[in-house]
Amino acid sequence: MRVIYVLCVLGVLVPDAAGGRRHHRRHDCPPFTCGHLSDVSFPFRRRGDPPECGVQSYELTCADDKATIQIDKETYSVSDINYGDSTLWVVDASFLDSRSSCLLPRWNPLLRDPRLQAKSHHIIELAPPVGVTWASFVNCSQEIRNSSWMYMPVACLSTSRSFVYVFTGQQSAYIQNLEPSCGYLATTPLGGSKLNSTSALQNVSYQDVVKLMMTGFAVRFPFTVSGWNFKECLALSIRIANIAIIDFYFWSCFLLGDRSHNNLIYTYMVVDTALLILKWTAVLCRFVLAPLAVFIFLAHKYWRNKITIDAVEKFLQMQLTLGPTRYAYTDLTAITGHFGEKLGQGGYGSVYKGVLPGYVNVAVKVLENANCNGEEFISEVSTIGRIHHVNVVRLVGFCSEELRRALVYEYMPRGSLDKYIFSSKRSFSWDKLNEIALGIARGINYLHQGCDMQILHFDIKPHNILLDDNFVPKVADFGLAKLYPRDNSFVPLNALRGTIGYIAPEMISRSFGVISSKSDVYSFGMLLLEMAGGRRNSDMHAGNSSQAYYPSWVYDRLIEQQVGVGEISAATVANMHELERKLCIIGLHCIQMKSHDRPTMSEVIEMLEGGVVGLQMPPRPFFCDDESMSPMMDSYQFSSGLTEILEEDE
Incomplete structure (x- = not known):
């Protein structure tokens, strides 16, 4: 009887708590005005708003008729919010405050870690849309005269020994488009449609790029609720526990009313409590502890491999636009002819000869001890991947799929010294x-x-x-x-x-x-x-x-x-x-x-x-x-x- 009563009450409370809580988070907070922006609503919030209003990562600061937002610990001014495609238009706040006409953007301010996990279990994202045009600033040790890309000089940032250029395009941040004597200084997305055509790219000067940077660019702000937070789960658990306590005291009061049957009542309570404890202990062991033990065992095995994969993948995402080419393992199989010609065996794995399209010979080193922490792989890609020197071997590409990793080098036909x-x-x-x-x-x-x-x-x-x-x-x-x-x-x-x-x-x-x-x-x-x-x-x-x-x-x-x-x-x-x-x-x-x-x-x-x-x-x-x-x-x-x-x- 008591179990049925508790389950009925729980069935009523759970939908009510979930629906009421989520509805409160989205609709009970009225729209507000922030600076020049009006009718601002969920998921945005203002500093000082109640915790249930909006999402902390989308908090706006309203001051001096301006709305600003923090993205990757940097301040950006918000000029417009479009709820239709979930984008907002931002401008680097340092540009607006600067009186200088010689501006240099931050280095990849929005590409370090674009996907963020908020404390309230909300998945958020603050990154430029796909296919955006980029402006890349490079520092060159010698003057660029002939290039397939339009390197436009930046005189105010250049010196007699250092030449600074800017070039634009959707692939301007790719290292294969970089001149050998140059290195990246900064890169930033550009807004507007002027730079979306090939003809416009041929006439873009540094002054045009500065004007576009001053207008800002768009970033996405999708929002997804992943589940209840800890406080909600704890509140529901306390309410269910209160129901069980009320039930217990009701039966105790009812039975203890007749003083002539005290011993029988106490015996009933002890037996009932003991049976209840045994029943829930059996249920706990069967449906909670046993699956939990299996889960912990499997999770431990999975985590040992996953932590290596995650570390390497996070590093590769950071190197995506600046590093060598990333190949799939099937690509390496085709390049090496199913690993048919073995060149040698080293401490970290075997080396095979391969041929890239265009009849370019390469050496493919397949790492055999890939179940380690991945430090050697990261060290190799992070060091040799950024080097261009006649006396240092060039890393053409790499492969990382789960625990299968390989490095692709330029082929050295004479072998080792x-x-x-x-x-x-x-x-x-x-x-x-x-x-x-x-x-x-x-x-x-x-x-x-x-x-x-x-x-x-x-x-x-x-x-x-x-x-x-x-x-x-x-x-x-x-x-x-x-x-x-x-x-x-x-x-x-x-x-x-x-x-x-x-x-x-x-x-x-x-x-x-x-x-x-x-x-x-x-x-x-x-x-x-x-x-x-x-x-x-x-x-x-x-x-x-x-x-x-x-x-x-x-x-x-x-x-x-x-x-x-x-x-x-x-x-x-x-x-x-x-x-x-x-x-x-x-x-x-x-x-x-x-x-x-x-x-x-x-x-x-x-x-x-x-x-x-x-x-x-x-x-x-x-x-x-x-x-x-x-x-x-x-x-x-x-x-x-x-x-x-x-x-x-x-």
């Missing part, structure tokens, strides 16, 4: 070796100094230097690379990373100095010594520790001027080729134990471009001391292969 410098027959002349070393140094220096953010590679070694048809070297494999501000001299790292034999001492112990761009200089120095000698920097077959540690061996021969240097030269040190001697001396400069004793990559380039005359022998590195080498060699096990150390999250 290690198979040439470690061969029994010397493959290059000394002039060519010096040219290759100079190209590698320029590529690394571009990573350190040529980008907005300093890129530290942390894994410079012969295997990661690729050669094109003309043996032009290109730095590759950015899986361990990190981005840091260029003015930061200290780089925090929580884990060891790199390849044994090329890791700078400060990566192991901070007593040798701080981790910085000089860590890549150390790895490059080891690479130079291997290029000069044609052998790895460690050799387990050497007769003693001094010979096993190759830099020590080179240093002794250069200092003592002894005969029979072996792999350095077949003649005496005095008869060494001057370029061979130069590579060895520069390499020893780069591998100094203290990071502050090493040159920068810019200084290394100057030494490589100059002659051997004037090069001073550096101090003897700490690890070159025989006393220090013996215990170190006993505890250090060398192998013919290289051991790669990956970063692990703590």
